[in-house]
Amino acid sequence: MQGYDYLGINTLHFDAEKCVGCGMCLTVCPHAVFVKGEGNLKGGKVALDKPSKCMECGACAINCPVAAITVTPGVGCASAILHSWITGEEASCDCSGGGCC
Amino acid sequence: MVQKASKEPTLVPLDGVVVLEGEEENCCSPDSVSDCCTPAMGDVHARAGIMVYPFVSGWLDTPAGEVPRVSPVITDADRRGTIAMRVGIGRDSYEITPGLYAFGEPGENSPVIVTCNYKLTFDLLRSTLKKLDLWVVVLDTKGINVWCAAGKGTFGTAEVIKRVKESGVEKVVAHRDLILPQFGAPGVSAHEVKRATGFKVNYGPIRAEDITAYLDAGLVATPSMREATFTLKERVVLIPVEISLLLSPLKWVIPLLFILSGLGPSIWSPSAAVTRGFALFMGLFAGGLGGAVILPLLLPYLFWREFSLKGAAAGAGVTLIGLLLFGGALNWLEALSLMVLGSAVASYAGMNFTGTAPFTSPTSVEKEMRRWVPIQIGAAAAALAAWVGGAFIG
Secondary structure, eight states, rough: OOTOOOOOOOEEOOTTOOOOOOOOHHHTTTTEEEOOOEEEEEEEOOOSOOOGGOOOOHHHHOOTTTTOOEOOOOOOOOOHHHHHHHHHHHOOOGGTTTTTT | OOOOOOOOOOEEEEEEEEEEEEEEOOSSSTTTOOOOOOOHHHHHHHOOOEEEOOEEEEEEEEOOOOEEOOOOOOOOOHHHHHHHHTTTTTTTOOBBBOOEESSOOTTTSSEEEESSSSSSHHHHHHHHHTTTTEEEEOOOOOOOHHHHHHTTSSSHHHHHHHHHHTTTTTHSSSSSSEEGGGHHHHHHHHHHHHHHOEEEEOOSSSGGGGGHHHHTTTTTOOOHHHHHHHHHHHOOOOOOOOHHHHTHHHHHHHHHHHHHHHTTTTTEEEEHOOOOHHHHHHHHHHHHHIIIHHHHHHHSSOOEEEEEEEEHHHHHHHHHHHHHHOTTTSSSHHHHHHHHHHHHHHHHHHGGGGGSSOOOHHHHHHHHHHHHHHHHHHHHHHHHHHHHHHHHHE
16 A cells, blocks of 8 residues: 555564465455565465554454464554543444444 | 344345334335335235345345345435445444345356445445346345454354355355455454355455456456555545544534633623634634545645644644634634644544554554544643633733
8 A cells, every 4th residue: 555654563473483375364465564485385485574564454363374473453443442441441343333434 | 215124133034135124114015005116026025024125136046045136226225325324324224134145147156255234335246246147145244344344253254154054055056165355354264264164265356346357367366456545536435424423522512612702801701602602613613624524635645644643734724724714803812722723623533534544553543542632632622721811812
């Protein structure tokens, strides 16, 4: 996504040791955070290319068959976060009947 | 006529059939002799209290039972529903009954597409894929779009497994491939769906307009189909909802504005409350305009990274223009107050746009908020104090 940079901090963690190179994370990531690493994908590994672009959607982690990726997905909706600060509940999209997303 | 599906339908005998809400009068009921409207296949498939969706044009006989065939023709009623969603009316329930639907004349080799039951999404598929023969499995996402439902887990592994099994889709196709929108991936574990159903999950493109090219290429998406975008058009359609979200606090904000504006040397003046209250409201309006309209429009050009700062800049710009055009009667303190207020309101409204922008990590949003919410509150309070002070230096 050219032209858009945000603060770039996130909870993404990639464990290259576990990676089996299936490439599923390349498929599901909407921001091309991962790239093919050295060698061919099959039997090779992926690598982190643009980790600061990660928006913590969690698609890579849930679709990684060997749990090589961890990320804490969350609600990026400011009013939901504000609501959670005030009430102490976990942030959710339900703030206005699902109206915030 | 589109009828609202009840939240928890207790009797849904067929996909494509919707249970009407209790008290509603319905001239299309099979018991009625009125010919005010003729439900397409209602005589066969509708029952008392149940009507067939207007977009169902017929029924396909399949090994999995009768499957509703979906009309690709978008009607005025569909368009009205879309507009209502875009301006934020009735956004809590715009859903269709989950299950298996047929687009065109699908056969045993036709692709199977999985989507959410938000009608806006369903209509988009109807109009975009009108030339294709497809099976469409609609998940129960409570009327929420794919991306948000995936985040909540309703567009999720368990729901995909459940609908694939219940719909009997394995009886209508010879292959074992599902096509899911890429934006559903945060909720779905492809390998678990495969293990539970035997169907392979193929993540298709993000945007419906690319589905045809994806199918033609043999389920291969180009890198650009996989990348999130936030184009001017994609941002513009969000503006009405951004505005509608700002309207709800007005019912207590407006009385506060008039009470504050009346304060002055004569303790409280009704005429000042009206004239100065209106000016103060316009400062608020300028902030809303900056944060909810100008910020989405100019997002890539407001080069600061933090949305609060983008919004504050947009709000300051709008307020300054407003003051130059209409602010001649205000003293310097009042003008300063409105500048600060407009910027603070726009900063807050702009910060809310992080939830819609598809490139903001929640960790970063929270960091931005920890820095900016106290500034926004402090600035708004200081602006209101200055506004009251402005009445005394007349």
